[in-house]
Amino acid sequence: MFADDLGLADHLTAPDTIIVTRGDRFTAGPGRCTIDPAAPADWTALRQAVPSPATLLYLWSYLPAPDPAGPRDHVDRALRRCAADLVRALQTFHPDRLVTVSRRLRPITGAEDLCYPAAAAAAITATLARERPGTTTCHLDLPGDAPADDARTLLRALADHSARHGEVAWRDGRPHVKELHPVTEPADGRDPLRRGGRYLVTGGAGGVGAALLPTLAERYDAAFLIVGRRPPEDSPELRDLRRTLGSRRIRYHRADVLDPAALEAAVTDAEAAWERPIDGVLHLAGAYHLRPLTDEDPDAWQADAKVGGLLNLVALLRDRPGARLITFSSLLGHLATAGCAAYGAAAATADALAEHLNARTAIPAHSLAWGLWQNLGVNRDNPYEAAAVQRGVLSLPAAQGGLFARVLLRRPPGVYYAGLNPRAAEIRGTVHDVGLLERLTLVPGEEGVPAQPMLCHDPFGVPVEVAVPAPPPWPEGGGGAAAGIVHTIQDTLEGLLGQPVQPTDRLYELGVSSIQLLQIRARLEAALGLEVPNSALFEQPTLLDLARSLTPA
Ligand SMILES: NC(=O)c1ccc[n+]([C@@H]2O[C@H](COP(=O)([O-])OP(=O)(O)OC[C@H]3O[C@@H](n4cnc5c(N)ncnc54)[C@H](OP(=O)(O)O)[C@@H]3O)[C@@H](O)[C@H]2O)c1
Structure with missing residues (x-):
């Protein structure tokens, strides 16, 4: 057990456990070793002093969140513990089971100070499972309660078979696993970048x-x-x-x-x-x-x-x-x-x-x-x-x-x-709901019941390659206000239809349904701050014509 500094390890005792703590030089005593993680020789000494464990419980990634705007050495130290030191530990030992632990890495209650460096520990843990088949791995994210309470949660998590999910976050006594949600088109028609930015x-x-x-x-x-x-x-x-x-x-x-x-x-x-x-x-x-x-x-x-x-x-x-x-x-x-x-x-x-x-x-x-x-x-x-x-x-x-x-x-x-391709075997049929563009969220899982895996399937279908012609030149030089409006129209349609559109495209050839027409109108009005007459959508042959008809004189 690589013991943390916050006191979690103090509440976890088990027979046959060897505790490894950080210090400024190598020492070895009964059931306990200290190493300077920056000294490669100390890792060699550790390997000689300790037989390769069946389970490696890595708590060095159980940390408070460092302020990214605060002293840089705090962030660097946390990154070192969550990445470089873990890699050294995995180069030193080949355990049958690896469990890494973090404190408030995932946003679930909304009250967490997210300990972002621990994401590296979670990713390295998952990679080990790929590189050493047969090794069982899990990353557990704890609520960040008092160490004695987090220790109780950790023991419960280690016994719970939701731990088979690779990564589980525990909050309020319940396991949470990753789930992907489809991205929906925002209604407010905001520009992705500031115009003229x-x-x-x-x-x-x-x-x-x-x-x-x-x-x-x-x-x-x-x-x-x-x-x-x-x-x-x-x-x-x-x-x-x-x-x-x-x-x-x-x-x-x-x-x-x-x-x-x-x-x-x-x-x-x-x-x-x-x-x-x-x-x-x-x-x-x-x-x-x-x-x-x-x-x-x-x-x-x-x-x-x-x-x-x-x-x-x-x-x-x-x-x-x-x-x-x-x-x-x-x-x-x-x-x-x-x-x-x-x-x-x-x-x-x-x-x-x-x-x-x-x-x-x-x-x-x-x-x-x-x-x-x-x-x-x-x-x-x-x-x-x-x-x-x-x-x-x-x-x-x-x-x-x-x-x-x-x-x-x-x-x-x-x-x-x-x-993500939801039709691929590794991903197929494993998700809640689907989208090519997915947002990561965490949802409550049932304790003791296999919770849902994190992957997804796709409402747009597997994308086909799109041949996009070069944009046509603006007929009157730069395009002026109509150019801005046509881009807003393009963005709105692309978001709704999930395919690129061009200023010369005709609305009725794009396969827009009548409900989508209503949505387009509402979004354009919100984005442009203009009234868009219903007739404009039907009467203007191309998106460029539509933009011109909406351009203030
Ligand atoms: N291409 C993909 O399929 C793909 C997929 C997923 C994610 N991404 C991500 O998308 C981003 C762009 O990828 P890319 O494929 O365009 O990569 P790329 O062609 O290798 O371009 C990366 C650029 O980063 C610059 N760079 C690297 N280290 C730097 C440093 N320390 N300081 C300043 N500039 C540095 C390099 O320029 P100099 O050598 O001049 O410094 C290089 O031009 C990357 O973050 C990549 O991880 C790409």
Whole structure:
């Protein structure tokens, strides 16, 4: 038992238990060892002193939530305990059963201070089950009551067979498991990005950024400051973006997101040029590697752009009230995959941090957990794409990824899944209700009764590839007010129909039902603040004509 510092372990005694505590050097006594987790030699000494256990109960991830805006060493310490130290423990021992424990990681009662670093422990635990078949694993999230009470809950949880679900959160004496809910189109017709907004995009000169930013720039008249480590001349994607959008819309600053001073300098510089603060951040910087847990380097764990960069961005946004955060994470944070412990743990932590920001701070945060972007960026020439698709991770054409992003960003801040295939064997028939775009929630399960697994099926059907023609040029130069209105109409229809639409499309050819027509009218009125006559929807042949008819003279 890797004993926590909060006193939980003090209430858990069992024969044949060896307790491992953190200290500044290795000591071994009867039933107890102390190690300095940062010293590799101490782990070797631990392996020699302790036979590999049947069960490894890991409580080092049972922690209070560190304030992401507070001292950075608190957050780093928590991340180390939840990720690097756990990896070292799993490189040291090969238990038959691994149980990791957290305190208030999942938002269930709404009163939790979410301990987001523990999401890494949950993801690593799930990965172990994939990499060492035959090992039983479970992550248990406790309510964060007094240690004696949490210890009682833990004992009950260990005995309960809901623990077979891989991850269970206990609140008010009941187990909760993950369940996915379909995303529904919001009624308020909000724009995903502010029109004319200015955004920082970390990693925006990568594969996904290069595919996504032109649409966002065009639709919302947005401009972007891209941050990356490469010199600009080494990035063909950046060259393409500049060629397409012009240097007014695309600025580039060479900086590492892990360097807070460089990041702040890049943003301050762009804000001075734009003469206004940024409206938000899209955090795409990240790296992917495939490596089994046994070969992971725990010391390299902290230097992760996705989580370390995200924390620096949180500090940056603290001083820019109203600015929003959009982070790109991955379904691999939730669908554990052999070789993806580091990537999956980073994605899961980013998702959990977004939940924490929404629950506890004024920074509105979306985390979009993606499937695969077809042949783009980290998924380009991925030899394992077919295996991922077989498991139920969809490979999304860029146009569909862009559509999903726009739909999800119109929804309230939160964590959303984009690209699960409900018809895949691993996922089929296991979910409550369905959607291609899924939102993670937790629901009460029946104690002693197998609770529902976390996967889903799909009301839209498996997506087919959509061939999206290039948008037609605006007949009269820029398009003016009608351009804004046509984009609102496009967004509204795409959200309702789940497919891209073009300004030249005709409403009656899009297969819109009469009920949907009423919905479209109500949403357009809410979004545009205009009365939309019923006749306008019937009489105007194309979306562009409709927009023109609604444009104030
Ligand atoms: N492609 C997919 O199928 C897929 C699927 C799921 C999730 N995602 C997520 O979507 C995001 C974008 O993915 P992508 O496929 O476009 O990846 P990508 O092509 O590798 O682009 C990532 C970009 O991040 C930048 N970057 C990495 N570390 C950085 C650091 N420390 N500081 C500043 N910039 C850094 C890199 O630029 P420099 O080398 O110049 O620094 C690179 O251009 C990632 O977070 C990824 O995890 C992608």
